[in-house]
Amino acid sequence: MSKTDPLAGLTEAQLASHWMAFTGNRDFKKEPRIVVSAQGNYYQSADGRQIFDALSGLWCSGLGHGHPAIVKAVQQQIEQLDYSPAFQFGHPKAFQLSEKITEFMPEGFNRVFYTGSGSESADTSLKIARAYWRKKGLSSKTKLIGRARGYHGVNFGGISVGGIGGNRACFGEAVVADHLPHTMLPENRFVKGMPETGAYLADELLELIALHDASNIAAVIVEPLAGSAGVIPPPTGYLKRLRKICDEHDILLIFDEVITAFGRMGANTGSDEFGVVPDIINIAKQLTNGAIPMGAVVVKQHIYDTFMDAGGPEYAVELPHGHTYSAHPVACAAGLATLNILQKENVINGVKSIAPAFEQSLHQLKGLQYINDIRNYGLAGALTIEAAPAEPFLRPYLIAMQMWQKGFYVRYGGDTIQLGLPFTVTEEEINLLINALGETIKALD
Numbered sequence: 001m002s003k004t005d006p007l008a009g010l011t012e013a014q015l016a017s018h019w020m021a022f023t024g025n026r027d028f029k030k031e032p033r034i035v036v037s038a039q040g041n042y043y044q045s046a047d048g049r050q051i052f053d054a055l056s057g058l059w060c061s062g063l064g065h066g067h068p069a070i071v072k073a074v075q076q077q078i079e080q081l082d083y084s085p086a087f088q089f090g091h092p093k094a095f096q097l098s099e100k101i102t103e104f105m106p107e108g109f110n111r112v113f114y115t116g117s118g119s120e121s122a123d124t125s126l127k128i129a130r131a132y133w134r135k136k137g138l139s140s141k142t143k144l145i146g147r148a149r150g151y152h153g154v155n156f157g158g159i160s161v162g163g164i165g166g167n168r169a170c171f172g173e174a175v176v177a178d179h180l181p182h183t184m185l186p187e188n189r190f191v192k193g194m195p196e197t198g199a200y201l202a203d204e205l206l207e208l209i210a211l212h213d214a215s216n217i218a219a220v221i222v223e224p225l226a227g228s229a230g231v232i233p234p235p236t237g238y239l240k241r242l243r244k245i246c247d248e249h250d251i252l253l254i255f256d257e258v259i260t261a262f263g264r265m266g267a268n269t270g271s272d273e274f275g276v277v278p279d280i281i282n283i284a285k286q287l288t289n290g291a292i293p294m295g296a297v298v299v300k301q302h303i304y305d306t307f308m309d310a311g312g313p314e315y316a317v318e319l320p321h322g323h324t325y326s327a328h329p330v331a332c333a334a335g336l337a338t339l340n341i342l343q344k345e346n347v348i349n350g351v352k353s354i355a356p357a358f359e360q361s362l363h364q365l366k367g368l369q370y371i372n373d374i375r376n377y378g379l380a381g382a383l384t385i386e387a388a389p390a391e392p393f394l395r396p397y398l399i400a401m402q403m404w405q406k407g408f409y410v411r412y413g414g415d416t417i418q419l420g421l422p423f424t425v426t427e428e429e430i431n432l433l434i435n436a437l438g439e440t441i442k443a444l445d
């Protein structure tokens, strides 16, 4: 392979053989965008260019790529113990990591169930919620409530409570669920950070309770800040109101923190940042800095105890659920290294310090053609792009492709452009990125 071979030496047959995830395969294969290596905040493309990673991978590599401490931890672990059975046996790092995770969680979250991804965390949390009520003798509490524009991964539970239509439309009947309305109000367009208006939308839960009855509802699941739908920060007071209604009606509140946990909000969790404590927290992504797939569901002790108390004989399995790769030793090693770096290098405070510069720079794009909204919180930001006639998602795609050509990776999803900057981003990098984005949007037809 020559250093500037855009195909990295791949044959047509090799390219054709890979059915790529969440990708326009036909388009990609006409003009592949191949990444061959990465270091810090930059990818190296097969055609020999440096590409700034403005989404931290897929919201997962906040510490940048190839962090030496994570690389070393993974190398050592794979040599020492590459795999050990997830069921009926344990290995030390699984327990060390679960304790370390609890240091990042709100007080009282002290039991960790491992999964392999954010999607598995979503379905695991929904199953735990249903089983919890059954163990308590309330087996009619099964209904799950999500939110319009919510994203909880791609498994059947997750797409049922999820609220992005395109992710559900072709898959038929899934799990019975209902949805709260989303919180993107027209009057909140171009608001920096959390909008003031919209807490009242939480009261829609009362309508759903009136419709289904709380005796039939297991849980409400929301992202504290909706990420994949295009960075939708919660209106002030909204999450508190959801919490209060859930408390008053004995409904579990699940926060899907797959994007928001471990620093992106400038805090350990969205729960911490927004001052609302759920019953269950889902995590993944930043847990291992994206180096090895891993997720987890973290619960308060009373939930865990409910399963133990109703578990029958001690040798019996209390929760018949888990994955071959739950608590994978190499993922645990990557997770421990990642969380240690976040703590020792005080990275999350760094996110909080640089976030205002990002906010200021991003909102300078207001007024450019086709930008219908700008939203941000911490090191997450998004633009809503006005639909081209009959082609609602064309412009974000064109913007992302042109940004790639200019040396910046940004995500396009639906009618949005999404940014999830690396935690070590500099003001200079922010300004270069936003300038390039502005120039690209100005140049659109």
Ligand SMILES: Cc1ncc(COP(=O)(O)O)c(C=O)c1O
Binding pocket: 117, 118, 119, 120, 122, 151, 152, 153, 154, 223, 227, 228, 256, 257, 258, 259, 284, 285
């Ligand atoms: C809030 C949330 N939940 C779940 C997921 C799914 O995670 P994964 O792609 O690891 O399955 C994502 C991914 O973006 C997410 O943002």
